[in-house]
Each structure stands twice: as structure tokens, then as C-alpha cells.
Amino acid sequence: MGTAVRSHPLEAADFVANEDRMHWHDRALWFVRAKRDKAAAAVPEWEQLRELASQIKLHLLSRLGEYLEQFERNATRHGAIVHWARDAEEHNRIVLQILQQHGVRKVVKSKSMLTEECHLNPVLEQQGIEVVDTDLGERIVQFRHEPPSHIVLPAIHIKKEEVGALFHERLGTERGATDPAYLTEAARGHLRNKFLNAEAGITGVNFAVAETGGIVVCTNEGNADLGVSLPRLHIACLGIEKLVPRMQDLGVFTRLLARSATGQPITTYTSHFHGPIPGGELHIVLVDNGRSRFRADPVYRSSLKCIRCGACLNTCPVFRRSGGHSYHAVIPGPIGSVLAPLRDPRKYYSLPYACSLCGSCTDVCPAKIPLHGMLLSWRGDLAHQKAIPWTKRISMKLGSWVLRNTWLYTLAGKLARTFMPWMPRWTLYHRLNAWGKHREVPAFPRRSFRELYRQQLKQNDGRQQ
Amino acid sequence: MNGRPIQVGLFIPCYIDQLYPEVGLATVAVLEQHGVTVDFPVEQTCCGQPMANTGCREDTRPLAVKFLKIFRDYRYVVCPSGSCVSMVRHHYDEYLAGMPGFEELKQRTFELCEFLVDVLQVDRIEGRFPHRVGLHNSCHGHRELRLGASSELMIPRFNKVRQLLSTLDGIQLTELERSDECCGFGGTFAVNEEAISSMMGMDRLRDHQRAGTEVITAADMSCLMHMQCLIRRHKLPLRVMHVAQIFAGQPLT
Numbered sequence: 001m002g003t004a005v006r007s008h009p010l011e012a013a014d015f016v017a018n019e020d021r022m023h024w025h026d027r028a029l030w031f032v033r034a035k036r037d038k039a040a041a042a043v044p045e046w047e048q049l050r051e052l053a054s055q056i057k058l059h060l061l062s063r064l065g066e067y068l069e070q071f072e073r074n075a076t077r078h079g080a081i082v083h084w085a086r087d088a089e090e091h092n093r094i095v096l097q098i099l100q101q102h103g104v105r106k107v108v109k110s111k112s113m114l115t116e117e118c119h120l121n122p123v124l125e126q127q128g129i130e131v132v133d134t135d136l137g138e139r140i141v142q143f144r145h146e147p148p149s150h151i152v153l154p155a156i157h158i159k160k161e162e163v164g165a166l167f168h169e170r171l172g173t174e175r176g177a178t179d180p181a182y183l184t185e186a187a188r189g190h191l192r193n194k195f196l197n198a199e200a201g202i203t204g205v206n207f208a209v210a211e212t213g214g215i216v217v218c219t220n221e222g223n224a225d226l227g228v229s230l231p232r233l234h235i236a237c238l239g240i241e242k243l244v245p246r247m248q249d250l251g252v253f254t255r256l257l258a259r260s261a262t263g264q265p266i267t268t269y270t271s272h273f274h275g276p277i278p279g280g281e282l283h284i285v286l287v288d289n290g291r292s293r294f295r296a297d298p299v300y301r302s303s304l305k306c307i308r309c310g311a312c313l314n315t316c317p318v319f320r321r322s323g324g325h326s327y328h329a330v331i332p333g334p335i336g337s338v339l340a341p342l343r344d345p346r347k348y349y350s351l352p353y354a355c356s357l358c359g360s361c362t363d364v365c366p367a368k369i370p371l372h373g374m375l376l377s378w379r380g381d382l383a384h385q386k387a388i389p390w391t392k393r394i395s396m397k398l399g400s401w402v403l404r405n406t407w408l409y410t411l412a413g414k415l416a417r418t419f420m421p422w423m424p425r426w427t428l429y430h431r432l433n434a435w436g437k438h439r440e441v442p443a444f445p446r447r448s449f450r451e452l453y454r455q456q457l458k459q460n461d462g463r464q465q
Numbered sequence: 466m467n468g469r470p471i472q473v474g475l476f477i478p479c480y481i482d483q484l485y486p487e488v489g490l491a492t493v494a495v496l497e498q499h500g501v502t503v504d505f506p507v508e509q510t511c512c513g514q515p516m517a518n519t520g521c522r523e524d525t526r527p528l529a530v531k532f533l534k535i536f537r538d539y540r541y542v543v544c545p546s547g548s549c550v551s552m553v554r555h556h557y558d559e560y561l562a563g564m565p566g567f568e569e570l571k572q573r574t575f576e577l578c579e580f581l582v583d584v585l586q587v588d589r590i591e592g593r594f595p596h597r598v599g600l601h602n603s604c605h606g607h608r609e610l611r612l613g614a615s616s617e618l619m620i621p622r623f624n625k626v627r628q629l630l631s632t633l634d635g636i637q638l639t640e641l642e643r644s645d646e647c648c649g650f651g652g653t654f655a656v657n658e659e660a661i662s663s664m665m666g667m668d669r670l671r672d673h674q675r676a677g678t679e680v681i682t683a684a685d686m687s688c689l690m691h692m693q694c695l696i697r698r699h700k701l702p703l704r705v706m707h708v709a710q711i712f713a714g715q716p717l718t
Contacts, residue, residue, distance in 0.1 A: 008658070009657060009658045009659070009660070009661075012658060012660055012661045013659075013660035013661075016660040016661060016664050017660075019664075022664070023668075026668070030643070037616065037617070040619050041619055043619070046619035047618065047619055047620060315617065317646055317647050317649065317661075317665050318658070318661050318665075321661050321664055321665065322661055352520075353653075353654070353657055353658070354658060354661075355651070355654070356604070356647050356649055356650065356651030356654045356658075356662070356665070357518065357604070357605070357651055357652075357654070358604040358608070358646075358647035358651070359604055359605070359608035359609060359615075360604075360608070360615070360617060360645075360646075360647070362608070363608055363615050363617035363618050364617040376517075376518065376520075376556075378520075379518065379519060379520030380517075380520040380521075380522050380559075381520070382520055383519065383520030383521050383522070384520070384522070388519075388520065392519055392521075392653075393521060396515070396516045396519050396521040396524045397521070397524055399515060399516060399524070400513070400516050400521070400524035400525070400527065400528060403479070403510045403511045403513070403528055404510075404527050404528065404531060406507070406508050406509075406510055409479070409510040409511070413482070413483040416483070417483065434656045434657075434659040435655060435656050435659070435694075437659055437663070438659070438660075438663035438667075438695065438698060439663060439666075439691070439694035439695050439697075439698050440694045440697040440698045441694065442484050442690055442693070442694060443484075444483075444484065445484065445485075445486055445487075447486060448482050448483050448486055449477055449481060449482040449483075449485075449486035449488075449489030449490065450477075450482055450505070450507060451486075452486045452489075452490060453486075453489065453490065453493065453505055456490070456493075
């Protein structure tokens with residue numbers, strides 16, 4: 001069990017404190033959500049697709065072992081070399097060994113949340129291997145020595161002015177330049193050199209098809225394709241939940257993925273790999289890293305249906321106003337808040353509470369993961385494990401005791417309504433009253449509903465007699 | 466309704482009982498206007514949602530049991546809160562599954578607007594409300610009870626609360642940029658994540674101001690309480706009224 005990281009409410013308060021920036025972040029992501037709505041609305045069978053995606057993934061999870069072995073057989077038939085990694089450490093060791101066996105010093109990598117999860121980059125860098133993230137957003141956060149703040153839009157928290165200053169420093173672009181086209185062109189030139197000199201390409205995988213042994217990588221920048229076409233060596237890393245059983249299942253997911261993620265009908269590149277390029281090698285690393293454990297859990301199993309589209313992040317009113325880094329987890333937002341406590345409940349206890357239970361994530365999820373229900377369920381599990389602060393537990397115990405006894409509840413209400421209106425302001429508004437920091441306390445009426453209603457009934461009786 | 470009056474057990478959320486009695490009285494008035502006989506069992510306190518949403522299951526259980534005991538024998542239970550009804554319908558299974566009368570209770574417990582539309586088949590509210598009204602689609606009613614089609618789902622558009630409101634004479638319903646974003650109340654979330662919660666509320670209020678709303682209404686008073694407390698702190702020219710108050714013809718608050 002790790003020690004708790006700085007809790008979400010504290011990080012969120014810092015993010016909100018810069019109101020202009022927070023609203024800019026909120027609007028940028030809402031724009032993506034609105035694009036998603038438009039794209040989804042253009043597909044008449046959208047809701048059927050979601051249901052189908054959910055069922056395919058549930059079926060997959062019910063026979064994961066069989067499909068993984070089928071995938072291995074078929075991928076091997078195409079000449080790929082399949083590796084199995086129990087955890088992050090083993091994954092990193094396998095990748096490092098492959099690179100070392102080939103004497104690789106320079107690697108280009110396209111976006112992969114799995115390698116982020118395994119913290120691969122520092123392991124390779126320690127061994128003197130240069131790893132360049134080639135997705136533009138990922139390159140920006142790599143230059144800043146930061147983790148991505150979003151799983152699809154890794155640099156969404158950074159403004160173009162900041163990118164301009166960063167590129168001026170790192171790439172020698174003109175001082176004060178903020179034109180996105182100009183900055184992108186500069187990054188393109190910089191990355192082109194990296195691609196040409198790379199000795200290996202590492203990619204993530206969006207889908208792997210058990211029936212064919214093929215893997216599918218979706219990008220908008222074509223960086224994965226370039227990164228595995230120039231070097232001879234391609235290492236593809238994927239979590240074991242990325243499988244789909246058949247080729248015909250794939251269309252369900254490619255139709256949902258880009259529309260949910262960015263509102264595009266499809267990603268610019270949807271590349272299928274069946275075996276290595278001529279004269280090259282393709283290594284596929286299948287990673288468990290806790291997934292078998294999640295799969296065994298009756299409540300949280302279906303979190304493995306996730307296709308990492310990021311729609312739940314874009315729609316989450318808390319994520320949009322607190323930023324990805326406030327979660328301190330590799331995957332932030334609603335799905336991240338479900339997954340992180342599976343790894344370490346005490347470290348991430350505040351995440352399931354970083355949610356107003358509005359349910360927007362559940363309705364937007366293309367794989368129909370009941371996200372807000374899971375977050376609620378997590379709260380029960382965390383409280384049961386006593387992983388939440390004792391103050392919360394005591395206050396709920398006290399509340400429950402009062403509410404169990406109607407006379408006590410009535411009395412407490414009466415006392416509050418009698419005395420609250422007379423309380424001087426300073427006794428109500430202070431450090432301990434979080435409600436009152438930005439809000440007034442509700443006005444307390446003289447009489448409760450039950451008192452007024454009883455009175456009304458008496459009057460009516462009186463009139464009738 | 467074959468002549469015999471329908472009798473309902475009135476379920477008044479604790480915070481409405483204590484802080485917004487006029488909303489409870491409006492609920493009684495609306496039900497009676499539609500020929501329903503109301504009974505308010507005085508033993509009731511709270512459905513236990515604050516405890517449940519904090520994760521304190523053992524503190525929730527006795528309140529769920531108490532609720533079942535009080536309301537088990539009513540033909541219908543009606544409540545002016547989507548959130549509290551959702552607690553009963555969607556979240557009580559954990560505590561009451563298998564207990565006698567629970568399945569029936571779940572099916573017979575209704576939020577006020579859905580009771581009017583689905584059970585009483587009301588298609589028009591008699592009355593006049595000549596104001597610019599902004600409907601806040603409270604999340605639990607909207608996405609858990611499906612009082613309306615949420616903006617995320619690609620299904621035919623409907624909204625039971627809006628449908629009823631729109632039949633009032635003189636009412637103008639305003640159009641928001643974000644039709645069903647959460648106000649940020651979220652129960653204990655409002656205190657636990659105070660900064661985000663307040664900001665979410667302020668953003669909703671700004672959306673209503675842009676849309677020209679005079680009165681914000683909702684089927685849940687908790688969201689309105691949160692927004693009202695922000696309105697009062699920031700002295701904004703907005704008012705809040707529960708839909709029951711508007712249906713009952715109560716004057717502007």
C-alpha cells in the first residue's frame with residue numbers, strides 16, 4: 001500500500017483558483033464533447049453499437065484465456081514473436097531485453113497508455129536508450145517532464161503560448177510564436193529526424209483480433225506508421241483486455257472509438273499489422289499487470305470493457321474543472337477513478353469521491369461501463385476497508401443515529417431552526433464550514449413541513465365540522 | 466381512475482421537511498388538485514442517501530429498513546425529488562433485496578412529475594406562470610429515473626418535467642448552452658469538493674443568465690438549494706422554485 005498522494009479536493013482547489021485557465025480547459029473539453037454528440041447523432045444505430053460493444057467485450061472477458069491463446073497462435077503464424085508479461089516490471093524487462101539484444105540506442109514511441117502505466121520510459125532511459133514520444137501532445141509533455149493529463153489529448157492542459165515558449169527553448173522556434181501551424185511544422189521537422197535515426201519503434205495497440213492474430217493501431221498523426229516502417233524492429237505492447245474475438249467485431253469498435261474520442265468518424269490512420277515488415281521483427285508483449293485480478297472481481301470486472309476513448313473525461317464536469325493531473329493517476333477522470341483504487345485503495349481513496357454522481361460518464365461510455373455506479377460502489381468498499389478519513393465515518397454514524405429516531409430528528413431540526421437565524425455571522429462562516437466558503441447557508445424557516453401540514457389538516461378538520 | 470380516489474403515501478425528503486416546507490405543501494396541493502388523497506406518515510425521516518453516497522453501508526441499512534416499514538403498505542409513494550426516489554428504486558437493493566414488500570415498493574415509488582405523467586396521465590397543468598423559466602435537469606431524476614432523454618444518449622428526445630411546464634399559460638422556457646450539466650451539489654460532494662462544487666454551480670447560473678432565465682426550476686430541491694445559496698452570496702438576479710411550487714400556483718419566491 002502506497003502512502004496517500006495529495007488528495008483530489010486540494011489539487012482541484014488549486015486548479016479552480018486560476019479561474020480563466022480553468023474555464024478555458026472546461027470549454028476546450030466541452031467543445032470535444034459537443035463534437036462527439038454531433039458525430040454520434042449521425043449514426044442511427046448508435047445505441048445498438050454501444051450495446052453490441054458491451055456484449056462483445058463481456059463475452060471476451062468470459063473466455064479471455066482461450067482468446068489470448070488463439071491470438072498468440074495466429075500472431076505467431078504471421079511471424080510475430082509473442083511475449084507474456086505478468087506485471088509492469090516484467091513488461092519493462094522484456095522490452096529492454098529485446099532492445100538490448102538488437103543493440104538499440106534510439107527508440108521512437110507512439111501513444112500507449114500501457115507503457116505509461118508500466119513507466120517504461122525511465123527504465124529505458126536509465127539504460128542509456130533514448131525514447132522519443134512521437135505523438136505531438138506526448139512530445140510536448142515529455143519536453144516538460146510531465147505525465148499526460150488526458151488519455152487522448154495528453155497536452156490539453158497546456159496553452160499554445162506555453163507550447164511556443166517551450167518550442168523556442170527546445171526546438172529554436174521564433175520567440176513569442178504561437179501559431180499552431182508553425183509550431184506543428186517545427187515539431188514535425190524535429191520528429192522527422194528522430195524517425196529517420198530510430199532503430200526501433202514501440203507502439204501501443206487499440207485492438208488485437210484473436211481470429212486473425214492481427215493488431216490495430218489508431219492514430220491521427222500517422223506517427224505509429226512511420227515509427228514502425230522506418231526501423232526494422234517493432235515492439236507492440238498491449239493490455240490483455242484489448243482483444244476482440246473476430247474481425248467482424250472490429251468494425252463495432254472502430255465506429256465507436258473516434259466518434260466518442262474526438263467526434264471524428266474515424267481516426268486518420270487505422271493501421272493493421274499482421275506480422276513484421278520484410279526483413280524486420282515484430283514483438284507483441286501481452287501484459288496482465290493486475291487485469292486478471294480485476295477480471296475476477298464481480299463488480300469492477302466490466303471496467304475492462306474500456307477502449308480508452310476518453311469520452312468520460314471530456315464529459316465529466318469535475319475533470320473539466322480540475323484537470324487530469326489532479327488525479328495523480330496514470331488514467332484520470334471517471335474511468336481512472338475506478339481503476340486506480342483497484343491498484344492501491346489507500347493511495348487513491350479520494351478519487352471515487354471526486355464525483356457528483358451525475359451519471360454523464362455512464363451515458364457517454366461507448367462500452368456501457370456503469371462508471372458512476374462503480375464509483376459509488378468504491379465508496380462503499382473504501383469505507384468498509386476504513387480507507388476514508390474517520391471524520392467522515394463518525395459524522396455518518398451520528399447522522400444515521402439521529403435519523404433512525406424520528407423524535408431525535410424532529411428535535412434536532414427544531415433546535416436548528418430556532419437558533420440558526422440568531423447566530424452571528426462569524427459563528428457560521430469560518431474555516432470549518434466548507435459549504436459557506438462560496439455559498440450562503442440556507443435560510444432556516446420557523447416551521448418544518450410536518451408542523452405546517454399538521455396545522456393545515458387541523459384547520460381543514462375544523463372547517464369541515 | 467374509475468371514481469375512487471387514488472391514495473398516496475407522501476415521501477418528503479428530510480431537507481425539504483426542515484428547510485423548504487413550502488415545497489412539501491405545494492406537492493400536497495398539486496396531488497390534491499389532481500384528485501389524489503395524500504397521507505403523510507410522520508414516522509419518516511430520511512432515505513439514507515447521504516450515508517449511502519459516502520459509502521457507509523451499515524449506517525444506511527437501518528434507514529432503508531425503516532423506510533420500507535413505513536411505506537410498504539401504500540398503493541403509491543410519491544416524492545418531490547428524483548434523487549430520493551432513485552435511492553429507493555435503484556440503490557435500495559443492496560440493503561433490502563428479498564425483504565417482503567420491497568419489490569412492490571420499488572415499483573410503486575414515483576417522483577412527482579413521473580407520477581403525474583405516467584400514472585395519472587396528466588397532459589396539462591392548469592395555471593399561469595408568465596415568466597422566463599430555466600429548467601435544471603437534476604441528474605438523478607434525469608439520468609437514473611430517465612425523466613428525460615439525457616444529452617449523451619442518442620434516443621428520441623423527451624422530457625417529462627419540461628413537457629408539464631410547457632403547458633402552463635404564459636411560461637417561456639429558456640434554452641441553455643448545456644442542457645443537462647450537473648450543478649455540482651452532489652450531496653456530501655458539495656462540502657468534500659467545495660471548490661469544484663461551487664464552480665459548477667456558478668457555471669450553471671451563468672448559463673441561465675445568458676439564456677435570460679428569471680426563475681430556475683427543477684424536480685429536485687437539493688440542486689436548487691445549492692444554486693440558491695450561490696445566488697444569495699453573489700447577489701445574482703435569479704430566483705429558484707421547485708416545479709411543484711410552480712404547478713401549485715405559488716407566487717414567485
